[in-house]
Amino acid sequence: MANVSDFVDRQNPLDTARHFWTMAGAVRNLGWPGVAAGAISAVDIALHDLKARLLDVSLVQMLGGVRENVLAYGSGGFTSYSVQELEKQLSGWAQQGLKAVKMKSAAAPKTI
Numbered sequence: 001m002a003n004v005s006d007f008v009d010r011q012n013p014l015d016t017a018r019h020f021w022t023m024a025g026a027v028r029n030l031g032w033p034g035v036a037a038g039a040i041s042a043v044d045i046a047l048h049d050l051k052a053r054l055l056d057v058s059l060v061q062m063l064g065g066v067r068e069n070v071l072a073y074g075s076g077g078f079t080s081y082s083v084q085e086l087e088k089q090l091s092g093w094a095q096q097g098l099k100a101v102k103m104k105s106a107a108a109p110k111t112i
Contacts, residue, residue, distance in 0.1 A: 013054060016047045077103020 074093035
């Protein structure tokens with residue numbers, strides 16, 4: 001198993017995207033979720049912080065600053081809801097200005 005330093009030592013610290021994809025490729029056969037993703041995330045955050053320091057800007061500024069608004073969506077639509085409850089929930093989101101929803105389409109399988 002390769003060490004993270006094998007992928008980032010003596011490399012351009014400003015090239016954060018390349019470092020991310022190099023590390024992701026290195027663990028591709030191990031599976032993305034779990035410890036590997038957590039480790040990559042930690043190094044990715046550290047590299048972004050280093051990049052901001054080298055550029056002498058705040059991390060927030062480097063990442064684009066503050067947004068005036070963000071896109072949001074409603075999430076719910078539980079399969080245990082009646083049709084009336086679903087209509088109330090979804091229409092409520094539409095009245096609040098949400099343009100998208102995520103809702104369940106099938107009940108979870110029952111375990112024996």
